Amino acid sequence: MKRTIRFTVNGNVAEVEVLPHWNLLRVLREELWLTGAKQGCGEGECGACTVLVDGAPVNACIYPVLEVEGKNVLTIEGLMGEDGRLHPLQEAFLEKAGVQCGFCTPGMIMSAKALLDMNPDPTEAEIRHAIAGNMCRCTGYVQIVESIRRAAELLAGDGSSGKE
Amino acid sequence: MRTFEYLKPTSLKEALELLERYGEKAKLVAGGTDVMVLWKKRAISPEYLISLRNVPELNFVAYDGGLKIGAATPLRTIELSPEIREHFPVITDAVSNLGSVQVRNSGTMGGNICNAAPSADSAPPMLVLGAKVAISGPDGERSVPITEFFRGPSKTVVGPREIVTHFSVPRPQPNTGAAYWKHTRRKAMDLPILGVACLISFQDDMKTCSAASIALGVAAPTPMRAYKAEAFLAGKIIDEATLDEAGAIAASEGSPRTTIRGSAWYRTEMIRVLVKRTGMMCRDRAKGAAGR
Ligand SMILES: Cc1cc2nc3c(=O)[nH]c(=O)nc-3n(C[C@H](O)[C@H](O)[C@H](O)COP(=O)(O)OP(=O)(O)OC[C@H]3O[C@@H](n4cnc5c(N)ncnc54)[C@H](O)[C@@H]3O)c2cc1C
Ligand code: FES
Ligand code: FES
Numbered sequence: 001m002k003r004t005i006r007f008t009v010n011g012n013v014a015e016v017e018v019l020p021h022w023n024l025l026r027v028l029r030e031e032l033w034l035t036g037a038k039q040g041c042g043e044g045e046c047g048a049c050t051v052l053v054d055g056a057p058v059n060a061c062i063y064p065v066l067e068v069e070g071k072n073v074l075t076i077e078g079l080m081g082e083d084g085r086l087h088p089l090q091e092a093f094l095e096k097a098g099v100q101c102g103f104c105t106p107g108m109i110m111s112a113k114a115l116l117d118m119n120p121d122p123t124e125a126e127i128r129h130a131i132a133g134n135m136c137r138c139t140g141y142v143q144i145v146e147s148i149r150r151a152a153e154l155l156a157g158d159g160s161s162g163k164e
Numbered sequence: 165m166r167t168f169e170y171l172k173p174t175s176l177k178e179a180l181e182l183l184e185r186y187g188e189k190a191k192l193v194a195g196g197t198d199v200m201v202l203w204k205k206r207a208i209s210p211e212y213l214i215s216l217r218n219v220p221e222l223n224f225v226a227y228d229g230g231l232k233i234g235a236a237t238p239l240r241t242i243e244l245s246p247e248i249r250e251h252f253p254v255i256t257d258a259v260s261n262l263g264s265v266q267v268r269n270s271g272t273m274g275g276n277i278c279n280a281a282p283s284a285d286s287a288p289p290m291l292v293l294g295a296k297v298a299i300s301g302p303d304g305e306r307s308v309p310i311t312e313f314f315r316g317p318s319k320t321v322v323g324p325r326e327i328v329t330h331f332s333v334p335r336p337q338p339n340t341g342a343a344y345w346k347h348t349r350r351k352a353m354d355l356p357i358l359g360v361a362c363l364i365s366f367q368d369d370m371k372t373c374s375a376a377s378i379a380l381g382v383a384a385p386t387p388m389r390a391y392k393a394e395a396f397l398a399g400k401i402i403d404e405a406t407l408d409e410a411g412a413i414a415a416s417e418g419s420p421r422t423t424i425r426g427s428a429w430y431r432t433e434m435i436r437v438l439v440k441r442t443g444m445m446c447r448d449r450a451k452g453a454a455g456r
Contacts, residue, residue, distance in 0.1 A: 020170040020213075023200070043201050044267055045353070056240065056269040062200040063270065064193075066170045067217055111265065132353055133264020 007068045009034065010078030018065050025049045025060035028075060036076035036106040040135070047134035050107035051075045057114045059133075076106035079113070088154035089113060089147075098147030100138035108134045112148045121152055168203075169212045176221045176300060176329065179214055183325050184302055186212045192327065194222075194236045195270035197263065198279045222274070222329055227251065229335040235274025235328040239286075243268060252333065253449065254289040254342035254361055261346055262286065264353055274328050277313070280320050280386065281355075287314075287387035288361035289344045291379035293333045301326035314386035337375065339366040341449030343442045347434055357426040358382050358434045362442035364402060366450050373397045378410070378439060383418030383431060390414035393439065402447055404440060411439030 002017045009032060016031050028034045028051065040048035042061045049060040052074040079087035089109050092098070099105050108131060115122055115130035122130070127148050128141075136144060171190075173179040183190055191210035193199045194217065202208045216222055222236035227247040242248060243260045262285040263271060276286045277297070287310075295310045302325050310331070313320055322328060336342075342363035348354040359381030365374045376397040378390040393414035400406045420431035 019165075019167055021167045021203070042204060044197055044263075047264065047266060050266055053269075057266050058269050059197075059266045062196060062204070064170060064196060064200065064213075064215070066172065067215065114265070129260075130265055132350075133266045 003066070005066060005069045007070060008072045010073070010075060020064075020066055022065045023061055024051070024053075024058075024063040024065050024068055024073070027065045028060060028073075034075050034077050037110075038103055038106060040103070045135070046104075047107045047111065047131075048104055050110045050134060052110055052114055055114065055117065057111050057133075074110070074113075076109055079109070087113075089116070089151040092151035092154055093144075093147040096143055096147040096150050098140065098144045100136075100140050104134055104136040104138075108136065108144055112151065115148070116152055116155060120156060122148070124149070166206075166209065168210055170215060171212055172215045172218050174218050174220075176219055176327065179216060179219055179327060180300060180302065180325070182212070182214050183327065186214075187324065190214050192216060192278075194272040194275040195238065195267075196275075197267050197271040198275060216272075216274070216327070222327075224330075231333040233273055233331045233333075235278075235330055236272050237274075239263075239268035239271050239273060239276070240265065242273060251336075252289075252293065252342070254292065254344050254363065255286070257344040258285045258289045258346065258359075258361070273331065277310075277331070278320060278322060278328055280314055280316075280318050282317055282385055282387060283355040283359065283382045284387060285344075285346055285356060285359060285381065288359050288379035288381045289342070290331060290333070291387055291389055292342055292361045292363040292377040293336070294377070296332045298329045298332065299326050300329050305329070307332075311389060317385050336363075337365040339368065339370060339374075339450050339454055340364065341366075341446035341451075341453065343445035343449060345438050345442050345445075347438060355425070356382055358420075358431050358438065359387075360435065360438035360442050362439060362446050364397070364443060364446040364450065366402070366447075370447075370451055370454060371401050373400050373402050376410075376443075378414050380414065380418050380435060382425075383420045383435060385419075388418065390417045390439075392417055397443075402443060404444065407440040407443035408436060410443065411436035414439050 038048035040046035044059040190212040193213045216236040222234045224234040226232040239259045249256045296307045344361040346356040347358045361379045364376045376394045393410040415432045415435040420428045422428045
């Protein structure tokens, strides 16, 4: 039986009719048309579906949608600034070639966002630990780590950050 | 259509009532990192899922010399707890490399232990720490030593109307160090090929072992203690040679199998190596703790 739930997505209140077994990724992509988060494995292994729930990265593909009721969800679409400006993380991924095919990028950036929110000046080891749950099939990990380091510098420099 | 009803109790009492009402048709779900994957793979099809995420009594970390961890506390909270890192680093060793940050933000220690995989990373540390599992049911509460909790792969002593509420770890003896080593091809994400936890309490000379406990994951159908190796270490001076011998005894107590992740022969060899490694870490950590 369908139920209506309310939660916040990228700063806006969403009201959606859902079936109890739906996962958050399905609702984001197929009900709200937020197709930034990707479906890879569908089993928590690859991290392509990573979004933040109340600031914490989760695998949306196995996150029961009924658990987001009343919570705050941030997806890659929500990182864009008011005037359409890219978030420093997005800038850094472009500058340092952290994007190849781009499939892992939204999830990678959301994991990186959660890391930098908690630890604005991470070491390489800390970055690798934070993105251990995000696979890049193009295997551009070196550039991805450099991109996240660069984003940390950009954020420290101009102090701007994405809207919550 | 294949679906389920998803119930969100907000107290332990309500969760127990729902379990009582729906019985066999219901399954508990905490973080769902095992349950939701099994549901998607069609390995389970419960009519009701009873979520423990919104039950505050199950979500806490309390330190007062000893330690209590609520069963539905996310592993990430446990990983980041400064008190656990300082006083029970053996737990931090295990949870900080369990799955990914994403898995740990949802996954819980209760789910990891109740799922009862031989590879459950949080089991060996809780086994060496002598943890007790608190279980609530229609007839009240009971407490089971974790050494008696596992009954086989995916089997525990928890009854169909019961919920694990928390784990209690007693205050460690003075001069004690403990460590867990997860042996994998990658550090995070992979299930362990082998997991070894060791805890050693020293006499005041900080060399002689007064008591030891050793636990092995993926060495038998359930996580297990290596009691003979522990008894061997009691009273001995702890050095690499002694630990090597203890490791050989521990290896003979396990019954590792050959699986896709590693052969029985390899696992047996690695038990020796890792008992030595974690034993030496115990010594360093006990000294560190004594120096504070
Ligand atoms: C990508 C990925 C990587 C993983 N890596 C690891 C790893 O490295 N090491 C490892 O050990 N595990 C790993 N796991 C397995 C899993 O994440 C852990 O076992 C996790 O701790 C399970 O917790 P949960 O809260 O999600 O459990 P759930 O899926 O919610 O529940 C698991 C089982 O426990 C029962 N249960 C849960 N809570 C209670 C309770 N309070 N009382 C009674 N029964 C209860 C449920 O009914 C179910 O049978 C991984 C999983 C994924 C998807
Ligand atoms: S699609 Fe969710 S982790 Fe792979
Ligand atoms: S850029 Fe292609 S998967 Fe990472």
